[in-house]
C-alpha cells in the first residue's frame with residue numbers, strides 16, 4: 638500500500654465517523670497532508686456552531702440571504718482561519734447588488750453590501766465561504782464587502798459609506814484578530830490572479846484605514862458586550 642493510498646484511507650474518515658470514533662479516529666491525523674491539517678474540524682468537539690436563520694455577525698446589518706449557490710457552507714474560523722477583508726465596488730446600485738447575489742446563476746456574492754447612505758446588508762454568515770474573490774484560497778480566508786457605486790465615479794464613495802464600512806471592518810478585525818493594515822485589508826484588484834480592478838483609483842485607502850483604526854475601540858466594546 639503506497640503512502641497515497643494510505644492517506645486516501647484516512648481522508649475517508651468522515652466528520653460523523655470521527656465523532657462516533659472519538660479519539661481513535663483522530664489518531665491518523667498526524668499523517669494527513671498539510672493542507673488537510675489546516676482543516677482540523679475535529680478540533681472543536683460537538684461540531685458545527687449552531688445556526689439561527691437570520692442571525693447576524695454585524696450589529697446594525699440587515700439580514701437578506703444570498704442564493705445558496707453563491708457560497709459554501711463552512712465552520713470558520715475553526716476549519717479555515719480568517720485573516721483577510723476584501724473590499725469590492727459593485728459597478729451598480731445597492732439594490733442591484735442584492736438582486737444579483739440572490740440569483741443562483743450569478744455564482745458569486747459577498748458577505749456584506751454597504752450602501753452610499755451607510756446601510757449594511759449581511760447576505761452570508763461569516764462562518765461560511767462566500768464566492769467573491771475569484772480565488773478559492775482567498776475566499777476561504779476572507780470576508781468580502783461590496784460597496785454600492787462605480788469605480789470611476791468618485792462621488793459614489795460617500796462619507797456615510799466609508800464610516801459604515803469602517804465600522805464593519807473594525808468589527809471583523811476584532812472578531813478574528815486581524816491586523817488593520819494593507820496586507821490584511823485589501824482590494825479585489827490585489828487578489829492573486831484576478832482581472833478585477835475594484836475598488837478602483839477613487840477608493841481612499843489612507844482614509845479608510847484611519848477610519849477603521851478609529852472604530853476599533855467601539856468595535857471591541859461591542860464584542861465585549863456580546864460575549
Ligand SMILES: [Zn+2]
Nearest residue numbers: 725726825835
Ligand atoms: Zn470585486
